[in-house]
Amino acid sequence: MWLETFFPHVKLHEWQAEILGALAEPQNLRCAVVAPRGSGKTKLLAIICLWHLTVNPDSLVLAISPIWRQVETLREELRSLWSASPRLRSLFPAWEILADGISTNVPGWRLVLASAVVAANLEGGHSTGAALVVVDEAAQLPDGHFNSLQGTLTTHNSRLFVSSTAGAPSGFLHRAFRGDFWYWDKTFLFAAGQIPHLAEQFRREKSRLGEDDPHIRRQWNSEFVDVSESSIFSPELIEGVVGLEPDENDLHGRGAPRVRRLGWDPARSGDSSALCMTVGSRVERFDILPSVDLLIQVGLVVQYIHARRIADIAVDSIGLGNAVCSRLAEQLVGLHRICAHEHRVVPFNASHRAFDAEKYANKKTELLLGLMRLMQDRSVGLPAREGDQVQHLERLTRELSGMKLLETFRGASRVEDPATSPDLADSLLVALSLREGLASKGGARMLPLIEAGF
Ligand SMILES: Nc1ncnc2c1ncn2[C@@H]1O[C@H](COP(=O)(O)OP(=O)(O)O)[C@@H](O)[C@H]1O
């Protein structure tokens, strides 16, 4: 009723309507909902906040998210609801949406937006009327912070509503579904299969990672499981681009010469020295150098570059790589004098800062997830299963599927290598670092030697 009055244009998803229906019952004061990302939790939270604030003059609404960026999402939902309801605005002309809440101009009657990062935000919120505390992404809120919120819930008929995607199998939200039934009046758990607008994306992700992947179980099936480790590449995903020639579908670039590039991951003790040659969007071939002295390897790579008319070369510069890189550049300058081909040699360091450092813990992670997207879009090709590439592809598949994605404390992603050194995968990443738009911005630099025009 309230919703139709103020927001006649909002058509709730079925699961959202079910929850609002339950909240209308006076006995359901403490509710928790777990549903996948993108299902509409934050928007529902904004609706609940406005509902409580409008029908409870003199109440405090405290809206908490674990970090400020999530608070801002909720504020934008509040703002868009507010501006879409002329009726609400005319009934409450004194209300103002501020950066950190809603002011009603009546003391004690307000909505406060806060992140849990500042502990003081969680305590001392006093309400004369029935308070409402909402927590978005509640699985990320530590128990200690949740306990601090209880102080605000002492007023008669105060409400608590928390929503989240599923999290690790611990903490207050997990217990809400596993035994703390005495505390909660109602809990809701929706999997992506129950939410029609997520069906297509769910299906794609499931075929990419497999049904048993912890990431799928947590993000989409709303199960509380550990996903501290999840794999990024499934064998099916890799198989989908074996022998693929993406540039052939590119009508504009058809027939245009493709840049020939080389990624080299020089061996450190015990590893193989791996080469990955790409032509345009396609990996032409992988090669493993014989384990000979690094200086001899440089000589072999120079011949390789010359024979295959390669233009751009990236070399993994961690450890000895920097010296190798300079040596190679030097040799190519010599070659340049003979064959008039210009070469670009670029050192690549996987542990350097990512272009988008907020999302990725390092360049390697950024490139790997870039590679994953290229594979999903079929915009990258791997060599056909022929000759010596058969065994290289097998090894690459093993290496890539052994990589795990971890989440750092700050919410950035970080890739962890499998136990044995993934040499072919690394050479592929080194080659990819030369491809524009894939974290190479700002990262690629020519060696001074080449820049000086030797
Ligand atoms: N009932 C609805 N009708 C139309 N759009 C909706 C509805 N519920 C949510 N949305 C929109 O869908 C998107 C995802 O919703 P959001 O609340 O951010 O999901 P979640 O918090 O579960 O990740 C947002 O753009 C939001 O405005």
Ligand SMILES: [Mg+2]
């Ligand atoms: Mg949300």
